[in-house]
Amino acid sequence: MPSAEPAPRPRVAIVGRPNVGKSTLFNRLVGRRHAIVDDTPGVTRDVREAPAQLGDLAFTLLDTAGWETAGGEVLEARMRRFTERAIEGADAVLFLIDARAGVVPMDEAFARWLRRRADKVVLVANKCEGRAGTTGLGEAHALGLGQPVPVSAEHGEGLSDLHEALSRHIAPMPDEPEPDPDAVIEEVDPSRPLLLAIVGRPNVGKSTLLNRLVGEERVLTGPEAGITRDAIRVEWAWQGRPVRLVDTAGMRRRSRIDEKLETAAVADTLDTIRLADVVVVVLDAENMLEKQDLAVAGHVIEEGRALVLAVNKTDLLAPDRGLATRAWKKLSDRLEASFAQVRDVPTVGVSALTGRGVDRLMPAVFETYAIWNKRVPTPKLNRWLREVEALHPPPLAKGRRIRLRFMSQIKTRPPAFVLSASQADELGDDYTRFLLNRLRADFGLPGVPIRLTLRRPKNPFANRAPKR
Numbered sequence: 001m002p003s004a005e006p007a008p009r010p011r012v013a014i015v016g017r018p019n020v021g022k023s024t025l026f027n028r029l030v031g032r033r034h035a036i037v038d039d040t041p042g043v044t045r046d047v048r049e050a051p052a053q054l055g056d057l058a059f060t061l062l063d064t065a066g067w068e069t070a071g072g073e074v075l076e077a078r079m080r081r082f083t084e085r086a087i088e089g090a091d092a093v094l095f096l097i098d099a100r101a102g103v104v105p106m107d108e109a110f111a112r113w114l115r116r117r118a119d120k121v122v123l124v125a126n127k128c129e130g131r132a133g134t135t136g137l138g139e140a141h142a143l144g145l146g147q148p149v150p151v152s153a154e155h156g157e158g159l160s161d162l163h164e165a166l167s168r169h170i171a172p173m174p175d176e177p178e179p180d181p182d183a184v185i186e187e188v189d190p191s192r193p194l195l196l197a198i199v200g201r202p203n204v205g206k207s208t209l210l211n212r213l214v215g216e217e218r219v220l221t222g223p224e225a226g227i228t229r230d231a232i233r234v235e236w237a238w239q240g241r242p243v244r245l246v247d248t249a250g251m252r253r254r255s256r257i258d259e260k261l262e263t264a265a266v267a268d269t270l271d272t273i274r275l276a277d278v279v280v281v282v283l284d285a286e287n288m289l290e291k292q293d294l295a296v297a298g299h300v301i302e303e304g305r306a307l308v309l310a311v312n313k314t315d316l317l318a319p320d321r322g323l324a325t326r327a328w329k330k331l332s333d334r335l336e337a338s339f340a341q342v343r344d345v346p347t348v349g350v351s352a353l354t355g356r357g358v359d360r361l362m363p364a365v366f367e368t369y370a371i372w373n374k375r376v377p378t379p380k381l382n383r384w385l386r387e388v389e390a391l392h393p394p395p396l397a398k399g400r401r402i403r404l405r406f407m408s409q410i411k412t413r414p415p416a417f418v419l420s421a422s423q424a425d426e427l428g429d430d431y432t433r434f435l436l437n438r439l440r441a442d443f444g445l446p447g448v449p450i451r452l453t454l455r456r457p458k459n460p461f462a463n464r465a466p467k468r
Contacts, residue, residue: 010170011052013062013086015114016096017106021126024152025096026063029054047086048232055163056172062086065245079388092120092169094162097140099125099133099150111143122165123148129155149327165284193235193242194369197272199300200282201292202250205312209282209352210234210247213361219247238362246272251296258330277372277413278306278365285313285349288327289334297345304414308346308364308447309335315351344446372448374415381417388438397426401426405457424454 014022029052052061057288064083087093095114097107114121122228125137128150140148148166151158198206207219210223218234234245246388275285279300283293288311300307311331317324335345346364350357385407406420417439421427 009058009060010091010321011013011049011062011065011089012052012059012092012094012166012170013090013111014066014094015064015083015087015468017104017110018065020096020098021153022096023063024060025094025124025126025151026050026052028153028156028159029061047082050233054166055160056133057163057166057170058173059091059170062090063411073128085119087114090120091167093117094122094123094124094166095145096126097126097136097143097148099136099140100127102136103139103348108143109304111145115144118145120160120169122169125150125155128152129157139276184423193244194366195244195246195275196365197246197248197276197279197305198282199248199251199269199273199279199296201284201290201296204250204282204284205352206250208248209280209310209312209350209358210245212352212355212358213238213245221330238366238390239341241366243362244318246276248272251292270299273305274303276305278362278369280308280310280365283309283311283328283331285311285317288331294334294338304451306368306414306448306450308348308361308368310361311347312351312352314349315356317355346447370413373412374443374445375412376409376415376443381407385419392434394421394431395426395428397423402427410453412450414451415445416453418455418457420457422456424456427454 014026016022026048030050031052047065048063049060052059064086073267093114095110097103123143123145124141125133125140127133128137129152133150137148137150147165149158149161151162198210200206210219211217214234214236217257219232233249235248236243236245247265251266251269281297281300283289297307297309314324317327331347335347346368348357348361348364350361352358385404391405394404396402400423402424403422404419405422407415407417409415419435432452432454437451439450439452440446
């Protein structure tokens with residue numbers, strides 16, 4: 001019988017006003033640097049989540065934006081609504097205050113709102129290293145949320161007390177059963193979530209596209225450029241296939257980046273690209289393939305990731321057929337000129353705002369992912385090599401024809417090949433490019449990077465001692 005699905009982990013939200021150390025505590029409990037941390041208030045804007053563990057307590061931890069008192073539709077008010085929604089869906093809430101600064105009016109306002117949910121709130125006084133937080137720790141009792149837990153997220157102090165307080169709200173992990181030596185071991189499904197990164201310039205609609213794909217508002221959106229700072233991961237499934245969507249910060253030209261926070265956000269995006277399986281580069285239909293778009297797509301190709309282009313805001317082109325034709329022609333010409341080494345990159349026109357064309361994006365993603373994982377059998381590859389060599393012989397080098405001896409695929413993700421050839425250093429870029437283009441066309445490898453390494457065969461007599 002198939003094994004039962006594991007029970008979902010309890011959810012624990014970290015909340016508090018801006019700059020009290022929520023992201024620092026998040027990183028401490030997750031065990032690595034997931035969230036951008038800075039002294040500037042309001043760094044975190046979306047709700048970021050990751051698996052965490054504290055002793056025998058395993059849970060999904062949520063890092064939230066700083067709670068603000070703003071109302072209406074301004075960015076701070078939208079951030080607050082996301083935080084409140086995270087609180088409502090959480091099994092336990094860690095309410096952080098800055099013990100060094102003491103209790104301030106915003107803490108008191110937030111505490112009044114939280115007292116209606118006091119049965120799942122743990123009051124945490126952060127920055128209590130040494131004697132620095134003594135005054136604030138005393139003031140925290142007046143918030144009416146029980147005994148405050150003194151911790152120092154930066155230095156890892158007080159975590160045992162936090163474990164004791166949190167264990168009143170969530171159950172410890174069950175003990176692992178002893179394995180039955182007579183039991184039949186079933187094959188474990190090796191499938192894992194496809195890691196899909198959504199990248200592009202600021203304000204091209206990356207977050208709106210993610211929300212449209214999952215069918216609900218999972219990340220913060222709005223007309224303001226640069227809302228997303230951290231890379232936000234969202235677990236999802238498309239037609240039963242697990243997908244980990246990652247919304248990233250907008251990438252501007254390096255010469256325009258003048259803030260430390262933006263530099264950290266772009267570094268986070270570059271790390272996300274490096275670890276992704278497929279990267280969707282989102283373009284603005286009204287201004288396609290600017291220099292920065294080309295730089296972002298070029299970086300994806302250099303990292304060997306599978307690339308899909310999503311042209312967003314196509315609804316703005318729809319009323320003017322002439323404008324739409326010129327825009328798509330411009331895109332085609334620039335792709336051909338800029339990415340000759342990666343031909344036929346899949347391009348999907350979408351409108352994240354209206355949903356038009358979005359249903360075509362994921363089929364293109366999975367098709368490209370399959371190509372990125374493709375393996376060509378060695379016998380088939382070498383039969384192909386003989387045919388290519390006969391139809392288009394390699395160039396001469398030092399008066400002798402270069403011989404193509406053997407070829408094999410050494411890895412996938414992306415497809416990488418090794419070619420053994422006499423005088424390999426003399427084969428030349430033109431012939432190498434010809435081989436890559438034929439590989440792509442003959443074995444159905446459009447739109448993904450291909451690596452080709454040239455090697456000279458070993459000389460079997462090189463290390464033989466001369467006869468005396």
